[in-house]
Amino acid sequence: MLSLTELSAAVTAGELSPTEHVRDACERLAADTHNAVITLDADRALAQAAALTEELARGERRGPLHGVALGVKDLFDVAGLPTRCGSDVLADAPPAVADAAVVARLRAAGAVVVAKLHTHEFAYGPTGDVAAAGPARNPHDPSRITGGSSSGSAAAVAAGHVALALGSDTGASVRTPAALCGVVGLKPSYGALPVDGVFPLSQTCDHVGFLTADVAGAALTWDVLAGSGEFRVATRVGVLVDDFWRAADPVLDAAVVAAVEELRAGGVEIVEIRTPMIEELAAVYPTIVGAEAWATHRHWVAERPGAYQPATRERLAVNADMPAHVYVDALRTRARLTAELRAAVGDVDALVLPTTRLRATPIGADDVDGVPVRPSLLGLTLPFNLTGWPAVSVPGAVSDGGLPAGVQLVGVGLDERSLLHLAGSVSP
Numbered sequence: 546m547l548s549l550t551e552l553s554a555a556v557t558a559g560e561l562s563p564t565e566h567v568r569d570a571c572e573r574l575a576a577d578t579h580n581a582v583i584t585l586d587a588d589r590a591l592a593q594a595a596a597l598t599e600e601l602a603r604g605e606r607r608g609p610l611h612g613v614a615l616g617v618k619d620l621f622d623v624a625g626l627p628t629r630c631g632s633d634v635l636a637d638a639p640p641a642v643a644d645a646a647v648v649a650r651l652r653a654a655g656a657v658v659v660a661k662l663h664t665h666e667f668a669y670g671p672t673g674d675v676a677a678a679g680p681a682r683n684p685h686d687p688s689r690i691t692g693g694s695s696s697g698s699a700a701a702v703a704a705g706h707v708a709l710a711l712g713s714d715t716g717a718s719v720r721t722p723a724a725l726c727g728v729v730g731l732k733p734s735y736g737a738l739p740v741d742g743v744f745p746l747s748q749t750c751d752h753v754g755f756l757t758a759d760v761a762g763a764a765l766t767w768d769v770l771a772g773s774g775e776f777r778v779a780t781r782v783g784v785l786v787d788d789f790w791r792a793a794d795p796v797l798d799a800a801v802v803a804a805v806e807e808l809r810a811g812g813v814e815i816v817e818i819r820t821p822m823i824e825e826l827a828a829v830y831p832t833i834v835g836a837e838a839w840a841t842h843r844h845w846v847a848e849r850p851g852a853y854q855p856a857t858r859e860r861l862a863v864n865a866d867m868p869a870h871v872y873v874d875a876l877r878t879r880a881r882l883t884a885e886l887r888a889a890v891g892d893v894d895a896l897v898l899p900t901t902r903l904r905a906t907p908i909g910a911d912d913v914d915g916v917p918v919r920p921s922l923l924g925l926t927l928p929f930n931l932t933g934w935p936a937v938s939v940p941g942a943v944s945d946g947g948l949p950a951g952v953q954l955v956g957v958g959l960d961e962r963s964l965l966h967l968a969g970s971v972s973p
Contacts, residue, residue, distance in 0.1 A: 546569075546570075546573070546705040546706070546707075546708060547561075547708065548708060548757075548758050548759055548761065548762055549613065549708040549709050549757050549758065549759075549761070549762030549765055549766065550759075550761045550762055550765055552566060552613050552708055553609050553610065553611075553613060553765065556601070556611055556612045556613065557606065557611070559601070562594075562598045562601070562612070563594040563595075563597040563598045563601070563611065563612025563613075563657065564591065564594045564595050564598045564612075566594070566612060566613070566614060567590050567591055567593075567594035567612065567614050567657050567659060568591060568594070570590075570614035570659050570706060570707055571585065571587040571590060571591065571614075571659055571660075573704075573705065573706040573707075574587075574616075574659060574660050574701070574706050574707070575587070577700075577701070577704065577706060578682070578687070579681060579682040579683070579684055579687065579691070579700040579701075579704055580663055580678060580679055580680065580681050580682055580697075580700075581616075581662055581663050581681055581691075581696070581697040581698075581700035581701045581704065581706065582660050582661075582662060582663070582697065582701070583619045583629065583631075583660070583661045583662060583663055583664075583678060583697065584619070584626055584627075584660060584661040585659070585660045586623075586625075586626060586658060586659060586660060586661070587659070589625065589658075590614070590657050590658065590659040593657050594612060594657050597611060597612045597655060597657065598612065606655070607653065607654060607655035608653065608654030608655045608769060609654060609655070609765055609768070609769055610651060610654040610655045610656040610709070610766075610769055611654070611655030612655055612657060613655065613656050613657065613708065613709065614656075614657055614659045614707050614708070614709075615648075615651055615656040615657060615658050615659065615707065615709055615710070615711070616658075616659060616660050616661075616662045616697070616698055616701045616702075616706070616707040616709070616710035616711070617648060617658055617660070617661055617662060617710070617711045618661075618662050618664050618694075618695050618697065618698050618710070618711050618712050618713060619631060619661040619662060619663065619664050619697070620664050620667075620668055620694075620713055620743055620744045621645040621647070621648055621711055621713075621742060621743050621744075622641035622643060622644060622645045622648070622742040622743070623641055623644055623645070623648055623658055623661060624640070624641055624642060624643050624644050625640050625641070626640055626641060626661055627639060627640055627641070628641055628661075628744060629677070630664060630666065630667050630668070630744050631663065631664040631665060631666040631667065631668075631675075631676035631677055631678065631694075632666045632667055632676070632677050632852065632853065632854070632857075633677045633852045633853075634667075634845050634849060634852040634853060636677070636852070641742070643742065644742065645741060645742025645743050646739035646740075646741040646742055647711060647738050647739060647742075647743075647753050647770065648711065648742070650769070650770055651709075651711075651766075651769065651770070654769045656709070659707065660701070660707075662695075662696075662697030662698050662700075662701055662710060663676060663678060663681045663696045663697025663700070664676065664693070664694050664695065664696060664697060665693035665694035665696055665718075666853070666854050666857045667744065667746065667838075667842070667857060668693075668694040668713055668715060668718055668744070668746045669694070669746060669838060669857055669860060669861070670693050670694055670856070670857070670860075670919070671692060671693050671694065671716065671717040671718065671721050671919060671922035671923050672690045672692065672693050672906075672918065672919065672922065673690050673691040673692055673693030673694065673695075673696025673697075673699075673722060674690050674693075674696075674908045674909060675693075675854050675856045675857060676696075676854065677854065680908045680909070681693075681696035681697055681700050682700065682908070683700065683703075683725060683726060683905045683948075684700055684703045684704040684726060685703070685726065685727060685905065685948055685949060686905065686948065688907055688908060689725075689905040689906060689907055689908060689948070690725065690905055690906055690907075690908055691703075691722050691725060691726055691905070692717070692721040692722035692723075692724065692725035692726065692901075692905065692922060693717075693718060693721065693722055694712075694713070694715075694717075694718040694722075695710075695712025695713065695714070695718050695719050695722050695730070695754075695756065696722055697710075698710035698711065698712040698719075698722065698755075698756050699712075699722030699723055699725070699726040699728060699730070699756055700722075700726060702726070702728045702756045702757060702758055703726035703727055703728050703758075705758075708757060708758055708762060709755060709756075709757055709762065709766060710755065710756050710757075711753070711754075711755050712730065712753075712754050712755060712756055713740075713743055713746075713751060713752065713753055713754065714730075714732040714751075714752045714753075714754045714926075714930065715746045715747050715750045715751050715752070715834060715930060716750060716830060716834065716923050716926060716927035716930050717901075717922055717923045717926040717927060719731065719732050719752075719754035719755070719756060719938075720732055720754075720900050720926050720936060720937070720938035720951070720953060721900065721901055721922045721923070721926060721938070721951075722756070723756050723900070723938040723939075723951060724900035724901050724904075724938045724940075724949065724950070724951020724953075725901065725904060725905040725922075725948070725949060725951070726905075726949060727940045727949030728756050728757065728758055728940070729756065729757050729758065729759060729760055729762070729763045729937065729938065729939050729940070729968075729972070730754060730755070730756045730937065730938045731754050731755060731756075731763050731766075731767065731935070731936075731937045731961065731965070732752050732754045732926075732929070732930070732935065732936045732937070733752060733753070733754060733767075733771070733935050733961050734752075734933055734934060734935040734956070734960070734961065735752060735930075735933030736933070737752075737771055737935070737961065738752070738753040738754075738770060738771060739753065740752075740753055745837075745841060746834065746837070746838055746841075747833060747834040747837040747838060748837055749833050749834075749837060749876070749879075750830070750833065750834055750927075750930040750931065752930065752933075755770075759972075759973060760937075760939060760965055760968045760969040760972055760973065761969070761973075763937065763965055763968075764962065764965045764966070764969070767961050767962055767965060768962070771961070772961065772962045773962070774962065775962065776960075776962040776963040776965070776966040777894075777959065777960075777963040777966075778963075778966065778967075779813060779894035779895055779958075779959060779963065779966075779967045780812075780813060780814060780894060781813065781814045781815075781816060781892065781893045781894050782805075782808055782813050782814070782815055782816070782893060782894060782895050782896065782897055782967075783815075783816050783817070783818040783890055783891075783893035783895070783896045783897070783957070784801075784805060784815055784816070784817055784818065784896075784897060784898070785818055785819075785820060785896060785898050786817045786818065786819060787819055787820055787821070787823060789820070789823050789824055789827075789924075790820075790823075790898050790899075790925060791899075791902075792899040792901070792902045792903070792925075793902040793903055793916045793921055794902065794903050794904055794950075796904065796943060796944055796945055796947070796950050797899040797900075797901065797902065797903075797904065797941075797950050797951075798899065799942070799944045799950075800899065800941030800942050800943065800944070800950040800951075800952050801897060801898060801899055801941065801952055803941065803942040803944075804897055804941055804942075804952045804971045804972075805897060807970060807971050808897065808967075808970060808971065811970050813970075816891075816893060818889060818890055818891070818893070818896070819889065820886055820889050820890070821889075822882045822885045822886060822889070823886065823928060825878070825882060826878075826879065826882040826883070826885075826886060826928060826931060827924065827927060827928055827931075829875040829876075829878050829879050829882075829931070830923075830927045830928075830930070830931060832867070832871060832872060832875040833872065833875050833876060833879065833931075835860075835861075835863065835864035835867070836864055836867055836871075836872040836875075838861060838864065839861055839864035839865060839867070842861050843865070846858060846861055846862060846865075879931050883931060883932045886928070886932060887932070887957075890957050892958065893957055893958065894956075894957060894958040894959050894963075894967070895954050895955060895956055895957055895958070895959050895964060895967055896953075896954070896955040896957060897952065897953070897954055897955075897971075898925060898952075898953050898955070899925055899950075899951065899952065899953060900925060900926060900938040900951030900952065900953040901921060901922050901925060901926070901951055902916070902920075902921035902922075902924060902925060903916060903918065903921040903922065904947070904948040904949065904950060905948050905949070906918050925953065926938075926953065929955050934955055934956055934957060935955070935956040935959070935960065935961045935964050936953055936954065936955040936956070936964075937953070937954050937964055937965060937968050938951040938952070938953050939951070939952055939954070939968050939971055939972035940952075940972050941971075941972065952971060952972070954967055954968050954971065
């Protein structure tokens, strides 16, 4: 499949009609073998594509995404389709009456929703192998996880089914599957994109994001959703040197070293940064997310515990007796330590580090060679949900020729568009 920028250009030039492109995407999704697809909406998508094709014939163009197929994580409302969140709890959910706000924005720019995509159950996990529909499978090795919770979005983009897919990110859920599947995943700054119409996990940490095949496609999408196309060039980038930030897989650390050398060769000053507060900051994450998730799910857990996947039910239930003061203390600690982390990173424009500590692991594995999987997929991403800073995962250099390696860039003094410009100098 063409990249997002190539698709946009081809449709605009009349070299590819929306009908041809959307039909191709629907056929690819119908033949998917990675369990990426939950609901294929081919008939409605083709009808919309036909209307968009007629608009182009009249010289009308809605925007840069005119006629481009869009995959949507099944955590987002799409008018006329149920939102099941990867769970049997919502097996009988009625069709949504309206699009989620970010879906509506993309439609306004001409995007065509072709499918609802796989998600880790209720977005409460970084692996993508816990869901009513079973595990999503990594296109690079179907025996391995995609990462989560935006599992189907990453798999669909990596497999070439669609060039753009929506995801959400509460601790890892766009960046980790992007890293494990070898695509680009942007988590914008907190509140930069509306969460209206997206099923919540944690109001403190939930972010709406998206996945594309390359950085140019991510920049195009950002400009459609929220940006102006303007950016600032980064001059100083920080490398985090505490043990906390190291990967368990040496290929991932090597990918960061290669990215740093690319940045340095481009004239960027590289500075080393220490973050003595980071372990204490990271430790408040499960308390905050757990308390807020339990508040959403407590009635369903009491009424229909068997409708949950066992791992999700157990993860929710441990928060049932949390005292209120523990949650409030965690919020206060987050505020204090976020300020300390901001002071520690100083005046750098961005940070560069691995996205995950491990690459894609076998489906169902709890640990690999003694390294626990779940924290290894969350640990390096969740701090930036607590701070709310924008972060993007891009494919890094793979020194052993094996599974994809993700490099994460985090905007400290950069907005999303400027961060994506920096990312383009690390990964095309």
